[in-house]
Amino acid sequence: MSAEDDPLVPTVIGGGTRTARSVAAPTRARAVRVALLDDHEVLLDSMASWFRSNAPDFDIALTATSWLQLVHSPAFPTDLVLIDVQLREPVSIEARVRTCRAAGATVIVLTGLDTPDLRERALRAGAAAFLGKSRPLGDVLAVAREVMGLTAGRAVQRDWRPLPRAAEQVERPRLSLGEEAALRLYASGRSTNEVAAEMHVQFETAKTYLRRVREKYARVNRPASRKADLIQRATEDGYI
16 A cells, blocks of 8 residues: 555654654635625725624625615525614514524624613524624624634534524415515505506505405414514515
């Protein structure tokens, strides 16, 4: 057997000989793909630049200034999403967190609005951590490494928080083409009048479409009586 075939190969060091076991070169772990969501562009750019300069184990794959920009990006979902709470779009923090979790992403909420109620809502929805923007980015990075299981010397389970019920596989109602079109428009911020105008139908027809959508969600135990609820359901099911 040649030395190349034998895992134990004589190695000459300083005039002597010792037996060394050949070891394959370690494979570098893939960087964690990260998405940043914040509607303050200067802060968003600054945070992305800081991560790129200081966190080689994280890859900023996506930055977004709106919820729709995030979920419609071809780069979504990422491994980790850092989400601000105070966005202009009327989508609840629960809907945002659950949608990301359902897509397979871990979520850290990073916000300037740090209240006990909001913290509890985010964590109950499945966020791995809730951090104030006043924290140094070094602290944010340390928490991100911990929740992604990258903390040196510690065995940290990824996605340690169980997936919330609303993020699990749920029954999706079967909508007609008209009902689906009305839902997409209405959940994107149009009024019922605007939905009717864009669909080129009467107001009562648009109203009927939306009423049927609500009824169908109610039948699968996912009530959507308020507009905010309907926006949440549309987000969960990928209509917006």
